[in-house]
Every structure is written in C-alpha cells, then in structure tokens.
Amino acid sequence: MTKNADPFAADRDQLGSALFTPRSVALVGASADPSKLASRPQRVLRKHGFTGTIIPINPARTEINGDRAYPSLASVPEKIDHAFIMVPSAAVPGVIDDCVEAGVKVATIFTAGFAELGEAGRRVQDAMVEKAHQGGVRLIGPNCLGVVNVSGHTVLSANAVLESETLHSGHLSLVSQSGSMMGAIVSRAQTRGLGFSKLVSVGNECDVGVGEIVDCMVDDPATRCIMLFLETFRDAPRLGLAARRAYALGKPVIAFKLGRSAVGRQIATTHTGAIVGADDVANAFFKDNGIIRVETFEALYETAQLVNGFKPPKGKRVSVLTGTGGAAAMVVDRLGLTGIEVVGPTPKIMADLALQNIQVSDAPLIDMPMGRGEGKVYSTIINALMDSEHCDAVVAVQGSTATQNPESVRQRMLAATLGAKPLAIFLAPQADTALRILQDSNVAAFRTPEACADAVRAYCEWQVPTDHPGIDPQVLQSLNTTLQSIVGVPMHEQAAASALSVLGIPFAPSQVIASGAESVALQFPVVAKILSADIPHKTEVGGVVLNIVDAIELRTTVDAMLARITQSNPQAHIEGVLVQSMARGIAEVIVGYRRDPDVGPVVMVGVGGVMAELGGGHAVRLAPLTLAEAHKMIEEVPGFALLRGYRNQPSGDLTALAQVIHQMSLLACVETCVVTEAEINPLLVKSDGVLAVDALLVTAALNKETI
C-alpha cells in the first residue's frame, strides 16, 4: 500500500501529534492535594520533563503547583492539543462538550464508569462519542491509564508505576487494553534493559481503538517493535490493516491475548464461540495479518529483541547448542510439544567443525560443556549454526558460567554472527547481570525455558500476511442475486443447498415429495428428511429416516413421518419431505462459514457428523481464502488422518475438499446481504470428489454495524 493510497494517512498524522507530542495539555479535574490521585498527572508530566504548557482545570483554583489554573476549558485563552480528563463520570459528558467548544484535538478520559459497567454506561458513552465525532474531538478511553511518549518526555498518566519509575527511552512501543499491565510490563522490561518509545492504555476504546493507535506507532521513527496486551478485539479490521503496514515497514507486532480458555473468555470478553472457539479465530486473525502471538507473559517483551530486524522464517527448524544438557532439554521439550522441529547439525556442519577439531554428533541437541576452549568452541559452533541454511533459528543455553562469569557470556555472544537469523539465549541459573549484559549487546535473552521456547515457537509460526483472493464476477453476481431474494428468510435444508450450489458446491441428488404417494427417480437406498424452516433439529422430532431400501418402504415411511410431525409440531410449516440417495464417503467433514463478531468473515473445516464429538480438531482462517490456503487448513486437522490414506485404505479427494472450503469462504464477498452463518455437515469426502448432504444458511440485511 503506497502512502498516497492510504486513506488514513492524514487523520493519523493529526491524531499522532496530538496524542504523543501535544504542545499544551489540559488536566481537567486536576487537584492541588498531593494525596489525591488527580494530582498525580501534573507531577508525572513534570517528573519526566514535559516542556509544553500544563493547564490545570479546576474551578476552585487559579494556580496549582506553579501552573496557572483555569475554571474551565472555555476560559483557557490558548489552544489545547490534548485534554486529560479526571472529573467524576457524571461530569465527563459536559467536559467533552467543552472540548468540542475549545477545539481540543484529543481527549484522554481517565475516568471509569461507562460501558464497562453495563448498558446504561454504554448509552452515556455512545452519546459522548457521537458529540465528540461531530465536534472533531478524538477520544482515548474512558477507563484508561493514559498516553506516554518516552523520548518526547510526555507522560500523561495517573499510573503509580509511571510516577516512580525512571523511563528508559528505547524502540519498543506498547498498546494495552489493561491499564495496570502497562505499568507491570514497563517495570519488568526496564529491569531487563529494554527501553520504550510510546505507551498507550486504551481502556474502553470508545473512539480511538488499538488498531488506530498501532497505526500511529507505525509512523513513529523511534518505534521498531509494537507490543500488544489484548483482552478482546474492538477494531480488528483496522488493527489488521495497521499490522500489515507495520509488517511492510519491518516493524514486528507482537501480541499477548487473553481468552484462550472458556473462563478466560468469560472474564475477558462477553463473546463465546460455537464450534469455532473464539481463540482459534483470534489466532487466525493474528496469522492472517502477520502478527506474532506469544502465549507466555514474559515472552511478550523478551520476544522483541529476538525478532527485531527479521522476516518470517522459511521453516520451523531450530538448532540448539548447550553447555548444560538438562537446561537445554527443558527448552527442547517445550519446542517439541508445540510442533517445532529441533534439528541436529548437518553432515557439512559436522565436517566443517571437525576440521577445526570440534567433534559434534547429529543428535538434535549439541551438548558442549563450557570448560572446553573457554567459550571459543561454543562461539564457533554458534557461528556454524547461524551461517547454515538447515535451521531457521538458534537457541543457545548457558549454565553456571552465566552466574560465575557474566562477562564471558557477552564475549561469547559478541564472537557470534549476529543478525543472520534469530538467536535466543536461555540462562539456566539466576543470572540477572548476564541477562542485562546480553540485552545491552542486543542479544535476546530469556529467564525461563518456557518463555524461551514460546518466543522461538512464536517466531517460527510467524507468517507473511495472507493474500485474500477475489471472486469471479459472474459467480458474485449470481450469489448477490440469489441471496438478495432470500435475505433474512428462515431457510430449510433444500433452500440452503440450492443457494450454496451457486458457489459450485456439489450436493447429493434429492427430490422433494409432498406425500408417500409421489414416486422418486433416485437410486435406493435413500434417506427421508422432513423439510421445514421451522424445524432446525430434524432428528429430535423423528424427522430423519435412513436406509430406506425401496419404494414401498419409502411410501409408508414418508406418510408416517408427515403424520407424526404434523401432530407433534402443529405450528410448523412443512414443505414436504426431502428424499436423498444414501451415499458414503471415506470420511464426513464439516465446512463452516460465519461472520465472527470479533474479526469478521471466517471459514472452518473439521471432522464432521457424529465423529465431530471425538475431538478430531479443526482449522480456521479469515475469509475469503485461496485454494492453497484451503489445502493448508486440511493439513492442520489431525482427525483427517483417514482422508490422507490410513493403513492402505483409499485416500480422500482433498482437492475437491479444498475447493469447497474455498467456495464457502467466498460468502464473505456477497454484497447484497450479510451471510451470518453457513454450514455443510456432513460433506462426504470420497476417493473421487465430494458430496454435500446437508446444509444450513442464515442471512441478514446489510447494516452499518457490519464489519
């Protein structure tokens, strides 16, 4: 995307300056009493050397701690770039009106008590945002801890950590949905020698969200790596675009996101997924947009140094060198559990090292006690691994030397070919000095084997942002027309199948009959299914009969079914009975599509039919997707072992399956309505082709809330 084509560029420049480099800051609700929280931002601004104008707003004072105070924003004679609002929640909407009047560019609302408290709070918040939009004021928060520009000496926050800590300037920037975690991350990272450029606590994200902030950070020359501490998604599409821009500029985005477990989702967001768990969707979103996701807390800041300056790897192959077997085994074991390949040295490396009188085996772990050669041997091996194409990252583990002689750790690393590929150092003992020394030498160092393995895994799973395909214009037109005619209409199986057929998905031959008296031109055995948009769960009302062997049996079965269901479900409008030839595949598969409330259109594939309950796994991607990506999804599902040709059995037609996944994903392109949900379950995968035997489709009218 070129700068010219970037629709957000101008807005972003304006927001970024008011956010991070305001020349004047109004502290609305500032207190002169140092024991009050509302007195802190003024002290914090001064402590960190803010050189602009500080304007306390307090009707009871004309001066606070040396700054001229004003009774209201309206009474301030000069222009205000940024207002930091600390008044009680009931007074906030009035202050926003004042901001509009005064032409404030950005208002950061520290005050809590809005959407996070429920529906009433949300209404107040929404009204406030509406007015701010009309008046051209951008809002951060509410319920947030503030905005920090470390190198710009602008620390606009009520956070206790930011009052006490000395902030170190550096190349990391952080966006956090949790205010308190901003302080926790800063205190931990700074202890390790990491410095920051920009920090933003976004709170409720009523207006400016994570995505837009990231987009501003991408433009910050001092920012080389962007870290995200996320609890939910509120502006996923914008975040996706910002992350892709960061990727293009070589600035890695690293995310830690809560909500991996059900209880985690319960407390972090209100949304819970159906078959596609919400966290799989989050993962799909991150991968799709080239975001690196870590799963351990310390890895959030420890990974920055590891990936800085690198692109996604070709493979997932890691070489490990250690001076202490047990410690390295902890890292290797974790890597193995996450599917990363731990590779021993190649014959060439072994031969090259042998020429230098260093003997190593081809075992996955190169165990080289430190005593030998005072570290020179160790550095030589690291260089051999760094220079070789056989691995994508190198892990080096150090034992007691890291405590006994921290300086030697630096020497060894400085002798290494840094920059060829990511190098992660895990230090087994307590070795705070060595950790700091390594960071100061721009080497990624890790405190725990878990964070080390997690960071290396996260790097190995990092992907180039995914390309999404377009749709054939003719197919799109048919889809638009077909779906437009049935928007919002409850659909029975046959209607859904008919609509999905437009995409080219093959359905099993079927025929609808109104009574047993009608004959069918289908091959027996057949299945008979009640056809009614009012009966979504056919099996539960006895609306499915399998394995009907001939016309006589069909007749009695259909009449009995109609009689039974007419009686049990008198309100249901019954369209007839769908009769379908019985078919068998090598395996039954589910292909699903839905518009996820967090990230938008997604497509999934997994083990279908009753076997879905066996836990064979599934794969999820953002839609639409290419055929190649659909093939990758199929590879990810462990339960598809049967399809891949199990024990001399015939294998399934994976090309045809990939085609259906691709076709379903094109529902994201429909322009005349919103496809809320679509599902084929089961799709029979045969050795030659696939056959859909049941379908579901839910549509809704377009509205402005649609992602």
Add this chain to the structure above:
Amino acid sequence: MTKNADPFAADRDQLGSALFTPRSVALVGASADPSKLASRPQRVLRKHGFTGTIIPINPARTEINGDRAYPSLASVPEKIDHAFIMVPSAAVPGVIDDCVEAGVKVATIFTAGFAELGEAGRRVQDAMVEKAHQGGVRLIGPNCLGVVNVSGHTVLSANAVLESETLHSGHLSLVSQSGSMMGAIVSRAQTRGLGFSKLVSVGNECDVGVGEIVDCMVDDPATRCIMLFLETFRDAPRLGLAARRAYALGKPVIAFKLGRSAVGRQIATTHTGAIVGADDVANAFFKDNGIIRVETFEALYETAQLVNGFKPPKGKRVSVLTGTGGAAAMVVDRLGLTGIEVVGPTPKIMADLALQNIQVSDAPLIDMPMGRGEGKVYSTIINALMDSEHCDAVVAVQGSTATQNPESVRQRMLAATLGAKPLAIFLAPQADTALRILQDSNVAAFRTPEACADAVRAYCEWQVPTDHPGIDPQVLQSLNTTLQSIVGVPMHEQAAASALSVLGIPFAPSQVIASGAESVALQFPVVAKILSADIPHKTEVGGVVLNIVDAIELRTTVDAMLARITQSNPQAHIEGVLVQSMARGIAEVIVGYRRDPDVGPVVMVGVGGVMAELGGGHAVRLAPLTLAEAHKMIEEVPGFALLRGYRNQPSGDLTALAQVIHQMSLLACVETCVVTEAEINPLLVKSDGVLAVDALLVTAALNKETI
C-alpha cells in the same frame, strides 16, 4: 506401612549416614593445583564448614592444602565413610576395588565416561557395580556432581555454583538427574529466600537411584519437601514406595520431568512409547504414588511453599482475588486451559462481605482495586475465601503496590488466615523485594502467571496414592495355569482370546474351520479372518473379509482366502479360518495392557478401531486397578462422548467397559510368566454389555530383570 514392616529401613539408615553425614571423606584424585577441577571439592568442603576428616588421595603428594594426603585408599589408616572419586574413567574400576578393600561405605563417582557413552561404557559400569555389591560398597553416579548436606555442612561436590554460593539451610531437598540443574535450581531458589537441607546429583544411577535417595530424605527430619528434577526413570518401583512413605509422613514430593515431547524423550531417554506415549505413563506413575508433577521450571521450587503442610484437595476449585484485572486474567486463563475450575464467591460469602460493607459479584474473578481501604478490604476477602468450603485453593494477585510498597504486601498477607488451604500470590510487576518478603513470611509467591497457574493446577491434580486391588485366588490360579502353558509362544487371535477369556472378558461367538467345506453354527452376517500366529497383520494379506451374508458366500470366501494366503505366505503356519458373527456396538474401544519398561504394568483405554487415528484421547493407569479407578479412566477420554449418550443416542454400557479394563489390569498379577503386552481392539461397547472381537497377547518367561 509401619516401620517394622519396612524392608529397606536398616539399609537406608546406613546409606543415609554415609551419604549425608560422613565423619571422613576421601577425595580420590584430589589436585593441589587450584586451577584444576579436582582441587575444588576440598575447597568446597572447607568453605561450607565440614568438620570431619578430609583425606586427599594423590600418589604424588603427602599433603594438599593442609590436609594429610595418601597415595591410595589402602594406605589410609583410618576408616573412610565416603569416597569422592575424580580419577580418569579408566582408573575408576580400580578405585572401586580399593573402596571394597578399605571398607568404604559410599563412593560417589564424579568421573564421567560410562553407560552414558554407550554399550562399552555400560559393560565397564556393570562390572564395577557387581564388584561394589559383592564388597558392600554403595555407589552414587558415575557422571554426577555430588552430595550436599546443607545444615550438616557437608558439601561434597565439584559444582562451581556450590563453590561460589552461600548455602542457606532450609527444608527443601532436591534429587536431580541433571548435575548442572542442581546448581541452577539452588541459585534461583536461594535468590527467592528458599533454603535447602539435602541435595543429590545422581548421574547414571548405576547403583543408588533416585528412589533410594528419596527414601533417605524422607527420614531426614530437616526435609519437609522433596523436589525431583528427572530425565528418566531407572528405579520407578523404589521411587514409588519412597514417595508413598513421604506422603504418609506429610512430606510432599514435587517432580519436574523432561520427555513430554517426542524430541524431549529422544534426548532425555532412549525409550519411546507406542500408542501409550511414555509421558502419559510417567504422569500415571506420579499420580499413582502421590507425587505432584509441575510442568514449568520455576514452579518446581515455587510450589514447595504452596503445598507444604497440605494434603491433596477434594476438588479442583480455585478462587481468585485481584487488585488488577489483566494480571489475574493471565492466571485464570491458564487455569482454565488445564481444566481447573475457577469459582466465584458463594451467596453466603457475598452476604457475609456485604455485612462488612464489601460488595462483590459472583463472577469468577473478584476484582477489588487496591486503593480501597488500604488493603484491609483485600485481606477480609482473602479470609472469606480461605475459610470457605467452596474452593480448594486461593490465588491472590497484586499489581503496582507490590513494587511501590512491598511491606504493605506482607501486612496484607499476615492479616490473612494462612494454613486453611493453599494460598498463591502472583505479583504482576517486577517486585523482587515483595517476592522475598512473602517467602520470608511463609507465603507462596510467584514471578510469572504461568508458574503460578501451573503450581495451583499441580496442587489441584495431586492425588492420594492409589490403592491397587488384589486378584481372586481362583482366577489367579486359572491365569497362572493357562499362561504358563503358552509362555513365549507366538499366539494367534483365537489363542489370545481364549487366554483372556479366563479373566471373564466376553468374546464374540466364533468358530475355527479348516476349509470352506466346514459349516458353522453362527448367526450371519459373519466375518472370516485368517488364523496364524505367523501373520500378525491380517488385513494386509487380505486375511479379513467382512459382512459375509450366508453359508454359500462363506464357503467361497474361505477357500479363496486360504488359497490366496497359502500362496502369498508359503512359510506361515495356518491354523485355519476364524469365523465370527458380525456385531455392532455404539463405539469401538481399545483396551491395552503392557509392562512398561519404565514403570511396570500399565493398562490403557481409548477410542478403538480406525477411529483411534482421529485422536479421541486415551487414559493410562498403573495396573492392577480397581473398578472405581477404571470408571475414572473412562471419564478422562474425550472421544468417549458417543458412549456417554450423544444427542439422544443410547449410551454405552460403561460398567461392562470398566469391568474389562479392571480384568485386563489383573494380568499384572500373573506369577508364572510375564505378560509383555495384551490388547483388545476393538472391544464393542453396546448399550447392554461389551463384546471383544479381536485380541493380542504376548508373554515372556520370568527373569530377574523383571520389574
């Protein structure tokens, strides 16, 4: 187990004294050159205040650093309790002979270069052990870093960490299969204020293994908690007994074991499991013997304080209180992923707190910002959770206060009802002082959300050592007789089925015929299977034909099969064709038994037939087991959803399935041979009863190597 009934008590007392409280120590191969590794143990002994006699053995010196030196063990006039051997590997066997001559009680072999190098090294090692056994010398190592008694001022080691660190006396003891990890754990734990009683690096465990050392530690009055860093099992049965004794005396045993992944197993042990992954067996072993297993490194030492003084919990319910939502959510999310239930407060707790003017909701996370009530509110809520029966452990999370005001953290904790149940504190920011203060106050504190959640999970999954049932004497006699007659004989399906029938396992009706001309008295349809102990994979030679509908088809099928296989497998001895009535169950299950090389007899149950490939999971236990335990296994298998009554389908006869698991587990009781492996796959589970349709049984003669 009473002291009188303990067969190891006397040996243990003798070993324990020579190991940990020797009055005299010979340093065989001691060097006078301080730059040599072999000079270190003498310095380390002195540094830590050893008050016994130090006897350097060095043929070239009569004195080393103030101690009288001797040319050989034989020339030492006084009695030697413990010899520490540092001579080159080739000289070690000779020194062991000297130890025998000199009546040394324990020899710790620091020297490496034995079984860890391969078969030749193993032979030398075995011969050495044989001589030591005959001569009454117990051996530690080889390839180990030594033995430490902190309070007894006996530090017998060549470890650099132990030379530099001041050792703090405390109540933790550690056995490590990795020498370097002993130092790493000590340095980390001591930084946190934890102190040690005994430390042993066991190396190759050629004689004294982890189990026997743990057994000695159980007798140590100063040891309250035993930590294990394990790479493999070499004396699992003894470790099991020792852990049970530790459990009975209220001394928790906490284990970190490598080999969770395949590559981890590759580097940690040579053993890899078949369907039952070796790590599941390790887990089963730990649970069986009341050992607490942690999965993160820091949790190994952080868990000690958490579980100290407690017994296994009734449930897996955890309450979480926090001053910072994001940080607590990290812990809760992890707990949720591992199946721990995070429970909100009960109505009673909410009412009681409301009386004290504290309002909390019933959400899983109690979020109570710290500002309110200066921590008193926080302590009051903790006490309410600690005193309630609705949860089994409490997690409390603290944010910036932990850094800003570490002392307040102590005050809050001292106001809490400690001792009612485990209380884990996670500190979100960098807060080294607060971590130390909490440890000094005997409160379990955690540095990372991952270790905190792991420790709490490990506590929640801790189980009372499992009771193993006996076997009915009549059944045992029949089994003994039946299996004795077929020891080591390759067995075809029918022979295996017949042997397993002795246990009461129901097999599908079948009949063996020699040719198609013979008729069968079985209900059609039937299956025909080639019967030959020489053809283990029947399907691959066309030796299985399903769904034969009548006698005519059976005749032609059987004759064709016999002709085909006689030609394709001319060497195979064919017993005939097994004809079996076709049967269908609600699900197909595999029940397996094997004598695991690590831990002995185990039984497993999982999804059977081709569905096993879908990854429906399985459960493993040490055998024999009770019916109640078999039921617990069934509950653990996610893939048994179909058996538990899926979507109005009939549920399977789980009682009959549990019975078969129990019956298979009784193979562990056989006295006349070793059952190496047994398997029923599939076992058809019907709504009423079960039916085994295929069986496998491998036996071997008894030998002294048998666990």
